């Protein structure tokens with residue numbers, strides 16, 4: 001029991017405390033992610049070489065979105081360390097498009113993020129969206145559609161403040177005086193005295209992902225992403241891995257690793273195997 005609890009503590013990082021805990025496998029997570037009835041589960045996360053459809057690394061996690069996204073960093077670093085290879089681009093869905101993740105890919109690893117940017121700002125249809133405000137890199141401020149500036153601070157404080165919020169953003173505000181006389185106010189901030197824009201401290205990396213999203217290569221990446229889904233479907237339908245036999249995260253690791261190995265062997269066999277020419281020549 002002591003060993004079990006120690007392993008549990010070691011392997012379970014500080015994700016939010018779950019509402020339901022399995023009495024037989026406390027490391028698993030109660031999830032309804034499949035859209036069917038909820039159940040306790042682990043997730044298998046793959047790093048795939050898209051060109052050859054080969055699984056390069058596997059990382060099991062409890063079924064928590066944060067853990068699944070973090071596992072990508074673990075796998076990229078492990079593959080780099082073990083095989084000295086690093087992807088040129090990383091394809092993923094919006095869950096992987098959080099600002100810190102994009103920053104890590106672009107700035108730390110120099111990997112192209114072929115990932116949609118996770119944007120929580122709500123754009124109302126009749127109002128100017130945040131995209132209508134142009135970022136002026138040299139002066140470090142936004143320029144609004146009316147040509148005025150939005151600043152992060154309008155007076156000097158004795159003690160310099162970073163102005164970074166808990167959500168890792170800096171708030172830029174327009175001047176109340178400018179907005180009060182502006183003809184565009186109804187389309188901009190009809191219910192407030194001025195306009196606010198929250199800029200992520202990782203916005204440069206988010207912009208890199210936005211630029212990539214406009215390219216034909218990104219469209220190709222979206223198509224390539226289907227290959228990943230096929231592997232997971234294959235795991236359930238063909239290999240029938242819809243139930244784990246071993247308990248705990250380490251048990252899930254063993255089973256997921258084994259399943260991925262089987263999938264790779266099947267794939268390698270297909271890549272290697274060329275059917276012999278069986279056509280029999282009949283003399284005329």
Ligand code: SF4
Nearest residue numbers: 144146174179182188
């Ligand atoms: S309302 Fe204010 S922020 Fe909006 S366009 Fe006019 S001056 Fe710029």
